[in-house]
Amino acid sequence: MLVTEVNTPLLDEPGVELRSDITVELVDHSASDAGVVRAARVSTIGESAQLEDKGEGYSAGLINYLMKSRHGSPFEHNYLTFLITAPIFTVRHLMRHRTWSFNEESARYREIRPVFYVPDSDRLLRQEGKPGDYTYVAGAADDHEHVLTSAHSVYSKAYEEYSSMLEAGIAREIARMVLPVATYSSVYATCNSRALMHFLSLRTNRQDASYISHPQREIELVAEQMEAAWKELMPVTQAAFEAYGRVSP
Numbered sequence: 001m002l003v004t005e006v007n008t009p010l011l012d013e014p015g016v017e018l019r020s021d022i023t024v025e026l027v028d029h030s031a032s033d034a035g036v037v038r039a040a041r042v043s044t045i046g047e048s049a050q051l052e053d054k055g056e057g058y059s060a061g062l063i064n065y066l067m068k069s070r071h072g073s074p075f076e077h078n079y080l081t082f083l084i085t086a087p088i089f090t091v092r093h094l095m096r097h098r099t100w101s102f103n104e105e106s107a108r109y110r111e112i113r114p115v116f117y118v119p120d121s122d123r124l125l126r127q128e129g130k131p132g133d134y135t136y137v138a139g140a141a142d143d144h145e146h147v148l149t150s151a152h153s154v155y156s157k158a159y160e161e162y163s164s165m166l167e168a169g170i171a172r173e174i175a176r177m178v179l180p181v182a183t184y185s186s187v188y189a190t191c192n193s194r195a196l197m198h199f200l201s202l203r204t205n206r207q208d209a210s211y212i213s214h215p216q217r218e219i220e221l222v223a224e225q226m227e228a229a230w231k232e233l234m235p236v237t238q239a240a241f242e243a244y245g246r247v248s249p
Contacts, residue, residue: 016155017113018148019184020120022086022218024225031078031193033236037062039074060236067240072249075194075237080230082189084222087117089181093203093219099195104187107176111166116155117182118148123217134214155180193234197241198248200227210245 037059041049066074084094095102119125124136125143158178165175191199203215203223215223231238241248 015114016152016159017115018118018152018155019115020118020123022090022117022221023084024222024229025083026080026229027083027188028081029079029233031080031230031233033059033063033234035078036066036074036193036234036237039077040066040071056236060240063236064240064243067237067244067249070247070249072194075197075249076192078192078234079190080193080196080226080233082226082229083186084189085184085186086218086222087182088185090117090216090218090222091185091187092181093216094187094189094222097191097195097199099191099198101190102187105185107179108173111172112162112176112179112183114155114159115184116151116180117184117218118151119144132214136217151182155182193230193237194248196226196230197246199223200241201246201248204246206246208242208246210247 038049038052040062041052045052065071084091086094091104094100121144123144124138125147126137126139127134128137129135158180161178162175165178166172200223201209201211202213203219204227205212205214205220227238
């Protein structure tokens with residue numbers, strides 16, 4: 001289990017729970033560098049690829065060649081399944097990656113708990129620049145308190161109305177419409193390593209990347225945790241991804 005928790009400045013008041021943590025757990029996988037090599041070698045030696053073992057040096061050389069030459073299909077014959085707990089707006093960023101498979105907690109079938117996201121005190125709350133090319137910066141000293149107070153007020157009222165509708169017999173699928181996108185949700189997300197590399201190239205801000213991306217910090221927290229888990233399973237592939245500019249093959 002791989003989980004990262006962010007410092008959480010909670011307002012200790014009844015009714016709603018405010019959290020800043022975004023967690024990622026690797027729950028299932030079939031992924032290895034050896035699998036990439038076998039998938040690549042089947043094109044030249046057929047069924048013998050399943051039994052061939054030329055050692056780590058050969059495997060690293062081949063994987064680096066595949067990455068450099070952008071031969072992507074050998075990186076698709078594996079899977080990683082993550083369980084992510086995050087605010088809905090972050091889950092929606094994740095679902096933009098349409099080659100993945102998703103199953104999300106449904107507010108049609110269960111009553112949603114009053115748990116909502118707020119940025120922690122380290123989160124930069126202002127941005128400078130134009131859309132697609134901006135940086136986060138520190139703002140006024142009271143920015144964080146402002147966000148926290150406003151969020152708590154809105155979340156409390158939204159959940160009060162949600163609960164009121166449920167108590168009146170309104171269907172869950174209708175009552176949920178008043179809940180904000182900062183409501184926490186849980187989702188299973190499954191991908192192969194090629195799709196993961198594409199995700200990482202867009203959802204991490206790395207100055208050494210060939211194409212520097214500017215993701216929202218919350219989805220970047222998801223990406224960083226996924227990459228750490230993937231690196232343990234496929235260290236040679238992850239190193240090649242780094243070496244060739246963090247571009248998906």
